[in-house]
Amino acid sequence: MGRDGIAGLVCLATSLGLFAATIGLPEASLLVPIGPGFYPRIVLGITVLLSAILIVTDFAGRARRPAITAGVPANYRLVLITFSIIGIYIALLPSLGFRIATFAFVSVLQVALEPPRNRNNWLRVLIVAVVTTLITYLVFERYLSVLLPRGRWTDF
Amino acid sequence: MYELLLSGIANILQVQYLLPLLLGTFIGVIGGALPGVTIAMTVIVVLPFTFGLDPLQGLAAMTGVYVGGSAGGLITACLLGIPGTPSAIATTFDGFPMARKGEPGRAMWLGIWSSFFGGMLGGVFLIAATGPLAAIALEFGPWEFFALFVFALSMVAGLTGSSITKGLLSGALGLVVTIMGNDPVMGAPRLSLGIGFLEGGINFLPVLIGVFAFAQIMSDIEKMGPARPGQAAGPVPTLTVSHLKVIGEIIARPFLLLWTSFIGVLIGVLPAIGGSAASMLAYDQAKKFSRQPERFGTGAPEGIIASESSNNANVGGSLVTIMAFGIPGDIVTAVMLGAMTIHGIQSGPLFISQQPKLAYGIFAAYIVAHFLMVVIIALSARYMLRLTTVPKSVLIPIVLVLCVVGAYALNNTMANVYVLLVFGIIGYALVKFGFPLAPLILGVILGDQIEINLIRSIMTDSDPWLFLTRPISGGLIALSVASVIFALWQHRRYRKRSPQSDDDHADF
Amino acid sequence: MKKIITTAAAVALLASASAFAAAYPDRPVKVIVPWAAGGDTDNIFRPFAPALQNHLGQTVVIANVGGASGTKGAKEAKDAPPDGYTLYVPHEYIHSTYYTGVADVQYSDFEPICMIASTPSVLTASPKTPWKDAKELIADAKARPGQITVGATLASTSHFFPALIEKAAGIKFKYVSYEGLAPRMNAILGGHTDLTDSNLTQKGKVDAGQLKFLAIATEKRHPEMPTVPTLKELGINVVYDVNRGLMAPKGTPDAVLAKLESSCAQAVKEPAFAAAMKLQGTAVRYLDRKAYAAWLKQTDDENRNISKDLGLLKR
Numbered sequence: 001m002g003r004d005g006i007a008g009l010v011c012l013a014t015s016l017g018l019f020a021a022t023i024g025l026p027e028a029s030l031l032v033p034i035g036p037g038f039y040p041r042i043v044l045g046i047t048v049l050l051s052a053i054l055i056v057t058d059f060a061g062r063a064r065r066p067a068i069t070a071g072v073p074a075n076y077r078l079v080l081i082t083f084s085i086i087g088i089y090i091a092l093l094p095s096l097g098f099r100i101a102t103f104a105f106v107s108v109l110q111v112a113l114e115p116p117r118n119r120n121n122w123l124r125v126l127i128v129a130v131v132t133t134l135i136t137y138l139v140f141e142r143y144l145s146v147l148l149p150r151g152r153w154t155d156f
Numbered sequence: 157m158y159e160l161l162l163s164g165i166a167n168i169l170q171v172q173y174l175l176p177l178l179l180g181t182f183i184g185v186i187g188g189a190l191p192g193v194t195i196a197m198t199v200i201v202v203l204p205f206t207f208g209l210d211p212l213q214g215l216a217a218m219t220g221v222y223v224g225g226s227a228g229g230l231i232t233a234c235l236l237g238i239p240g241t242p243s244a245i246a247t248t249f250d251g252f253p254m255a256r257k258g259e260p261g262r263a264m265w266l267g268i269w270s271s272f273f274g275g276m277l278g279g280v281f282l283i284a285a286t287g288p289l290a291a292i293a294l295e296f297g298p299w300e301f302f303a304l305f306v307f308a309l310s311m312v313a314g315l316t317g318s319s320i321t322k323g324l325l326s327g328a329l330g331l332v333v334t335i336m337g338n339d340p341v342m343g344a345p346r347l348s349l350g351i352g353f354l355e356g357g358i359n360f361l362p363v364l365i366g367v368f369a370f371a372q373i374m375s376d377i378e379k380m381g382p383a384r385p386g387q388a389a390g391p392v393p394t395l396t397v398s399h400l401k402v403i404g405e406i407i408a409r410p411f412l413l414l415w416t417s418f419i420g421v422l423i424g425v426l427p428a429i430g431g432s433a434a435s436m437l438a439y440d441q442a443k444k445f446s447r448q449p450e451r452f453g454t455g456a457p458e459g460i461i462a463s464e465s466s467n468n469a470n471v472g473g474s475l476v477t478i479m480a481f482g483i484p485g486d487i488v489t490a491v492m493l494g495a496m497t498i499h500g501i502q503s504g505p506l507f508i509s510q511q512p513k514l515a516y517g518i519f520a521a522y523i524v525a526h527f528l529m530v531v532i533i534a535l536s537a538r539y540m541l542r543l544t545t546v547p548k549s550v551l552i553p554i555v556l557v558l559c560v561v562g563a564y565a566l567n568n569t570m571a572n573v574y575v576l577l578v579f580g581i582i583g584y585a586l587v588k589f590g591f592p593l594a595p596l597i598l599g600v601i602l603g604d605q606i607e608i609n610l611i612r613s614i615m616t617d618s619d620p621w622l623f624l625t626r627p628i629s630g631g632l633i634a635l636s637v638a639s640v641i642f643a644l645w646q647h648r649r650y651r652k653r654s655p656q657s658d659d660d661h662a663d664f
Numbered sequence: 665m666k667k668i669i670t671t672a673a674a675v676a677l678l679a680s681a682s683a684f685a686a687a688y689p690d691r692p693v694k695v696i697v698p699w700a701a702g703g704d705t706d707n708i709f710r711p712f713a714p715a716l717q718n719h720l721g722q723t724v725v726i727a728n729v730g731g732a733s734g735t736k737g738a739k740e741a742k743d744a745p746p747d748g749y750t751l752y753v754p755h756e757y758i759h760s761t762y763y764t765g766v767a768d769v770q771y772s773d774f775e776p777i778c779m780i781a782s783t784p785s786v787l788t789a790s791p792k793t794p795w796k797d798a799k800e801l802i803a804d805a806k807a808r809p810g811q812i813t814v815g816a817t818l819a820s821t822s823h824f825f826p827a828l829i830e831k832a833a834g835i836k837f838k839y840v841s842y843e844g845l846a847p848r849m850n851a852i853l854g855g856h857t858d859l860t861d862s863n864l865t866q867k868g869k870v871d872a873g874q875l876k877f878l879a880i881a882t883e884k885r886h887p888e889m890p891t892v893p894t895l896k897e898l899g900i901n902v903v904y905d906v907n908r909g910l911m912a913p914k915g916t917p918d919a920v921l922a923k924l925e926s927s928c929a930q931a932v933k934e935p936a937f938a939a940a941m942k943l944q945g946t947a948v949r950y951l952d953r954k955a956y957a958a959w960l961k962q963t964d965d966e967n968r969n970i971s972k973d974l975g976l977l978k979r
Contacts, residue, residue: 022346105557
């Protein structure tokens with residue numbers, strides 16, 4: 001199965017699952033002639049239809065489609081690492097507080113994206129992390145009255 | 157009207173508004189000039205800063221980013237041959253050859269002054285057309301709005317990306333996002349999957365930031381090697397040039413300037429096609445109308461004028477649709493719409509009459525930003541080139557932090573940050589599977605409106621045929637069908653020409 | 665190690681808790697307005713915020729949390745920590761949405777602080793309608809029951825007010841969901857709905873011929889608009905106004921409530937606030953904690969009865 005087929009199946013499964021979830025919804029009332037499930041069912045019907053078309057055309061087009069030629073190999077490992085770092089950052093943000101978590105995040109992500117090779121590189125990583133954290137904190141908290149999360153564990 | 161405009165300009169020239177506008181324009185120029193950082197990304201980064209400002213300050217800053225970004229792209233396009241933003245791609249075709257022939261100053265300033273004039277022509281349209289279009293929009297009942305939003309969505313889904321099915325599916329998935337959470341009329345809980353914060357529905361801004369920013373950033377990260385030195389900028393060439401001569405060169409081609417600006421405005425008014433399409437189309441038109449089309453690509457001034465005047469005029473056009481109809485023309489205006497919602501301002505037909513100070517403030521900011529843009533580029537073009545050497549490993553973490561802050565600050569809850577992350581992953585996956593993102597985002601933005609207008613229509617009159625028999629509504633629905641058919645036809649023709657059609661880039 | 669962190673955290677928490685009790689407020693106070701800005705509630709509380717700020721000694725920020733007939737903001741306010749840093753602005757909708765089953769939040773989930781303003785409702789018609797006055801409307805409504813459209817936020821005040829007229833005059837309207845005043849105005853200016861509930865803030869549009877005021881729901885004619893008859897004069901016994909106040913989540917300390925109450929009492933006396941309310945077609949109506957609590961109790965019963973009379977009662 002090709003790329004489109006997989007995507008189509010995922011969309012189809014999601015749509016059908018959500019469609020099933022609309023079944024228990026209240027029906028039309030005296031006041032509103034269409035119930036809360038009416039429009040969602042139309043939308044999900046459309047996604048079901050389009051996903052099915054995608055799957056069918058994927059199967060139908062397989063013979064014709066030439067093999068995808070790989071260009072520069074994409075660095076998926078780094079993408080995965082980046083997503084993980086962001087995930088951990090977001091998970092820890094309410095516990096560590098904005099300042100600590102952000103400092104750690106900016107440092108770690110820089111190191112992950114481009115490992116420092118000498119002292120100057122390391123210094124740059126730290127400076128960027130400190131400056132980013134301080135400036136965002138000061139600007140938002142002090143001047144823009146946007147309250148950033150405080151740490152539950154650290155109260156900082 | 158002109159009194160309102162003049163007082164708007166006087167208003168915007170006060171320090172409290174001029175400063176955010178100036179900063180916005182400056183950041184826009186930088187963001188525009190940095191290859192890989194699009195205007196949309198820049199405006200996303202600026203968004204959280206506007207939460208604490210008053211509405212006009214925030215919108216002025218965003219207008220500045222928009223105008224500055226549309227011009228900033230030409231600096232790197234002309235001098236390095238790398239388009240700073242997608243809308244400057246067509247500028248590289250002739251800008252870079254001209255610069256290499258020893259006229260970098262002429263290339264860059266042709267671009268800047270074309271941006272300026274194109275933008276001003278777009279501004280004339282913006283100011284003249286918003287009011288009348290809003291008056292037309294006032295005549296729109298729920299049927300017409302329903303049809304209009306469906307039309308906007310069908311057009312975007314049809315015209316972006318290589319697969320029409322995927323485009324439409326992407327738009328429909330955007331609508332799915334909006335059906336989660338309480339129903340809009342009686343608040344009955346619906347499809348919240350047992351997750352508490354989903355009950356209130358999903359806010360479109362974290363979705364937009366997540367889908368768009370993550371897809372873009374992750375596509376950049378894919379291309380990063382474990383150790384790749386940042387590219388070194390060559391010596392900065394001399395940029396001095398006679399401005400009068402350059403302006404003369406542009407004014408001497410009034411038809412070209414008017415026509416390409418018109419194309420820019422038109423593409424801007426149509427939802428979500430975007431500046432890059434405008435400049436490519438304008439470039440193509442300039443070539444077709446030229447008596448010496450073979451000169452294009454070798455440093456023809458017409459090429460630069462066409463590309464740059466159209467992409468700035470495009471900004472004016474996009475602002476019209478958002479102010480008159482509340483439909484964002486692209487990501488930048490979508491973010492502006494979000495900023496307005498945060499400040500609780502309703503865009504749409506009554507916006508200009510109920511918020512004249514704000515509306516004319518935006519017009520004024522748009523005009524003033526063009527002057528600021530010229531001054532900023534004149535003073536800082538040489539330093540901008542140095543900035544392009546800032547490594548991605550530094551830029552990416554900073555942008556991500558601002559995305560998180562932006563999502564959090566929407567209403568000071570982590571819920572929106574989780575939405576950001578989830579949709580970041582979904583957005584990246586969609587790009588990897590070859591789905592265009594623009595329809596998804598437009599679907600998320602318009603979904604609520606499509607539903608509520610559908611319900612209002614049926615509540616007003618239970619006859620479903622009214623959608624087709626009311627002239628404007630019927631016409632718009634016919635146009636929606638036509639745009640899908642046109643896209644199918646175009647796609648078929650395109651596939652006949654080139655059997656291979658796999659492209660993986662995030663496109664908006 | 666873990667123990668140290670927990671202890672440190674506990675100490676820090678206690679320290680911050682006691683510091684906060686000593687000097688409320690020591691950081692900005694957020695007021696949740698459960699509708700979009702530019703609506704009536706927002707227009708009333710925007711000028712109130714600086715007045716309150718003057719007497720509270722801290723910045724007061726308005727946060728518009730609109731959606732789902734105002735219940736999204738109510739839910740958010742209910743779930744906020746009861747520390748006096750998140751306040752909430754209700755009006756009668758809190759009762760009506762509860763009894764009609766739209767919301768799970770009710771007035772008793774909050775501590776009343778004070779009532780500040782009262783806005784009389786005005787029955788308003790689109791310029792594209794043929795009626796010159798309310799009498800013609802009622803005659804027309806009797807002739808074609810269930811065909812005259814009313815733009816309203818369902819189960820909220822803009823729905824209950826016309827519903828009371830329906831009942832008193834023995835007529836029947838058709839309701840169309842338009843949440844918030846701005847979309848309602850949009851629809852009525854374009855003639856997409858016939859009637860709506862509005863208030864004296866729309867006077868400018870009436871003078872410009874874009875809207876028609878048919879009748880006002882006050883006891884006596886309003887001095888700002890003496891040409892508009894009251895519903896009572898027309899033989900329809902309906903008096904209706906929308907009253908807005910300030911509340912805090914249940915469990916907010918008494919000292920904090922007292923501080924807020926006294927600041928509120930002073931804030932409503934500011935001339936700038938009074939002037940702003942006059943522009944809003946609204947009367948300053950101050951009730952202290954006790955009086956507001958009693959008023960809420962009484963209004964809650966009334967709304968329960970109205971919901972029942974209209975056949976909308978779900979609880």
